[in-house]
Amino acid sequence: MEFEAVIGLEVHAQLLTKSKIFCGCSTQFGSTPNSQTCPVCLGMPGVLPVLNRKVVDFAIMLGLATNSTINKNSYFARKNYFYPDLPKGYQISQYELPICSNGHLIIKTKDGEKKIGITRIHMEEDAGKLIHEGTYSLVDLNRTGTPLLEIVSEPDMRSPEEAVAYLKELRQILLYLGICDGNMEEGSFRCDANVSVRKKGDNKLGIKTELKNINSFRFIQRALEYEIERQIDIIESGNTIIQETRLFDSSKGITIPMRSKEEAHDYRYFPEPDLMPVFIDDAHIENIKNFLPELPYQKILRFREQYGLPEYDIDILTNEKEVADFYEKCLSLYNNPKALSNFFMTELLKELNERKCKIGDTKLNAENIVEIFKLLDEQKLNYNGAKALLPKIIDTGKSPSILLEEMGLMQISDTSTLESVIIEVLKSNKKELKEYLSGKDKLFAFFVGQVMKKTGGKANPKILQELLKEKLAKISIDDVDNL
């Protein structure tokens, strides 16, 4: 029997505001425990939460970027439950009438583009953090009240790959908008997945399980794969799925039921009387629309039309907004899209990945990158030299022409110098030379390599090849021993 999976995702994205959603405490990550708390986020009686304007604007931005309806009237609600990381005994969230609804994203799948519906986006506050130690737990309430957007998808995904593609697309949009840092390890982009399976062709949904708090794309993929397999096994052996919340154990690669000693979830939502309704007028939505940055899918389209780059290049260059911006800055100073794109993909991004840093963390500037290309064009530098220069440029911010001198990477284009090196190489490799002259053409590359080695990689490759060809054409096999 053939089965298909049905996956819906709930994402919690922490917003990059300076202060919390309902009070002025800082949202800085990693501070001394409980140092960023006040009577409001500690849940003291009699305090009054006041909504951070920026949270509303960020929610509208994401709503517009995901083709959602921005609901002019929306309200906050109390979600009631007891847990030590929630000092008030309720979370302020939105229930009926969230700020955005009915949106969608387009993801790329192996069968082409697919539309994934977004049911709703709502504003809420984060809970605190718990550390479990032996017989007790420790509570840090710094995170309590950090603004979150919860983004709920329709159950439109049919495979772990589609789920991961949706999450990557959503994360990229949040990063482009600059409203979330997308850091999954630190928990600023968290994901819960609802999964069920059904016989292919069935319209009725199967019984679902919920996978909680999975903190990397790789783990999401593996957790979903495991869970789908598990559910199919249960159904095939004639049993029924239990609707429950499960956790992914990344060390074993399996999902296990969450040990919950509590009663069924019964949140008893009701309208939050301490917060005024949110009303958004058309002018405000229009205003935000006008300031919306270019979004990933728009940038991809423009790169395709404007620079005629291959899809592969475009995907890599637009993956991060900072890289795309830097690429375009370089391009404005040196108009060769493909040459720059190649250099970005094979050299620059590799260097940055090795350092695990972003362009902004280094001393890189567009002028220096462009100067490398000018030196290449002027034949003062060869590609090997450019590769050797790049790490120094990244680390020191010095200009390539200064580093070129300092590091002695000036390209050797002088024919008499190169000729003497060529002769030297041929003399000391007579065996290979004879083989070459008797037809083993491949050895040409060997001689080029040897000359490069002797010149410390500085030989002008074009001139070297010409000279070498010339020289080899003049030698006959009988001359070799008398060289």
Next chain:
Amino acid sequence: MAEINKDLVKYIAALARLEFDEEELDDFTEKFKNILDYVEQLKELNVDNVAPTYHINFNYNAMREDEVRESLEISQVLRNAPDKKEGFFKVPRVLE
């Protein structure tokens, strides 16, 4: 509407982390019934063309700018805590 009986009152009490003896439970069951019967009268009204009331205040958009204000001193934060350790609140172990 769910019928108000002793089990429902027990369930609601459990959600609120409250415990009552039998006598109290009977008392609350009776009181809950009375309250809900009273509110039930609203059903006599025709509200077909009336928007639901989410808020009784006609004001809206009371917001603040995104500015950081000073938080409490940690000693103040933990002052009422029944138990604490190294700047954390200390609570009985909760299972994940």
